[in-house]
Amino acid sequence: MTIQNAIADLSSLLGDRLQCSKAELEAHATSEAHFPTTPPDAVAYPLTTAEVSQILQICARHACPVVPWGTGTSLEGHALAIKGGISLDMGRMNKLLEVHAEDMDCVVQPGLTREELNQALRTTGLFFPVDPGANASLGGMAATRASGTTAVRYGTLRENVMALEVVLADGRIIRTGSRARKSSAGYDLTSLFVGSEGTLGVITELTLRLHGQPEAISSAVCAFNSIEDAVNTVITTIQMGIPMARIEFLDRASVRAVNLYSAAGLPEQPHLLVEFHGSPAGVAEQAERFGEIVADMGGSGFKWSSKTEERNALWDMRHKAYYACLALRKGSTALVTDVCVPISRLAEAVRETRADIDASPLPGPILGHVGDGNFHAILLVDPQKPDELAQARLLAGRMAERALRLGGTVTGEHGVGMGKLDYMRSEHGLAWDVMAAIKNTLDGGGILNPGKVVENEGDNRTVATK
DSSP states (O other), X not given: OBHHHHHHHHHHHHGGGEEOOHHHHHHTSOOSSSOOOOOOSEEEOOXXXXXXXXXXXXXXXXXXXXXXXXXXXXXSSTTOOTTOSEEEEOTTXXXXXXXXXXTTEEEEOTTOXXXXXXXXXXXXXXXXXXXXXXXXXXXXXXXXXXXXXXXXXXXXXXXXXXXXXXXXXXXXXXXXXXXXXXXXXXXXXXXXXXXXXXXXXXEEEEEEEOEEOOSEEEEEEEEOSSHHHHHHHHHHHHHTXXXXXXXXXXXXXXXXXXXXXXOOOOOSSOXXXXXXXXXXXXXXXXXXXXXXXXXXXXXXXXXXXXXXXHHHHHHHHHHTHHHHHHTTSTTOEXXXXXXXXXXXXXXXXXXXXXXXXXXXXXXXXXXXXXXXXXXXXXXXXXXXXXXXXXXXXXXXXXXXXXXXXXXXBSOSSSOOXXXXXXXXXXXXXXXXXXXXXXXXXXXXXXXXXXXXXXXXXXXXXXXXXX
């Protein structure tokens, strides 16, 4: 059994939709973060669920690894073929299949991106709210349990996926969940596959919860003298029950980055960027109440706007913050890590993380979706200096340990991939062994995205030779 034998069989099935050119392999060999280039042996482009099933049957027969690929925007090496095999690119399965406006749900293929979905929904009065920043595929977002800037109001993918169609490692096709708003019928398999990162099955269809487009939207920005003042403003806002749609934090280093990259013109101080959704009167009241909290916390420069172009400019700046941070150090790459803690411990977590980074030789802007206790550090390293990457990993490890000490998690939205494997035992204990047992039950051959999420599962099986 060899990978090359699997490629030969797949070529007969797919024809020119199985690619082995250097350009195709290189395009599926990199991620957005610091991980080394890892090309697969071939790239497959299925068009239907039936083809995905056939591909997995062939790969199972030849013990050939299969790594699902969305748009390649993940940050923990989720989609890298670290053991070779097939990169299963779902980009051509990108149709919006059904819209049920009266039930506020839709059915999509996994390769459709969130921006494409919302463009198609514009005339319905509905939208899909989960916004991780990148224009990621919806299948990839479900596989990594993505969230982002709007999760504080609308939830993550876990709350917005109602049902799935999934192909298992042996080619079986199953459906999980339904279009009903609730169910007590058996195990919640939908939630099992949401966040499984392609290690348990390949998602080929999603039923998604939609939301009404808000009647009015306004955004605001304000500056603070310290990280503590900004974060305490967040805590007070949440505890007072003000229904924020977004509440984002940028520290001084992040503000400097977006000023240089996007000409934002912000004072070089910690900032909050916020957004309100609702009726015109409700949005105005929410902004006024938030402004009062900002004033009480010593904030300054509070201004809000309901003008579409101003709001779009604000969030475009925020979504480009990662690239702005990279530009702070020419030629750098980044170890991008995230943690999530209970909201009451957020100020402590951010303050201690900032102190750790300041005591290190590395630049490391901090920003995040602080409305739900989630923040990121973008640790900038010279790719030619292994000692810097080692230092960044130490800092990321301290962040993870701190999050667990404060009652949180080692990743709020990036997922595990291979980047967070070292922390899974500390967070989950024996429950991590249960995850491995589930993996072994559904993928006994270890072909689905080996080396991710659970410990060394790919190393304990016979992996096909090249």
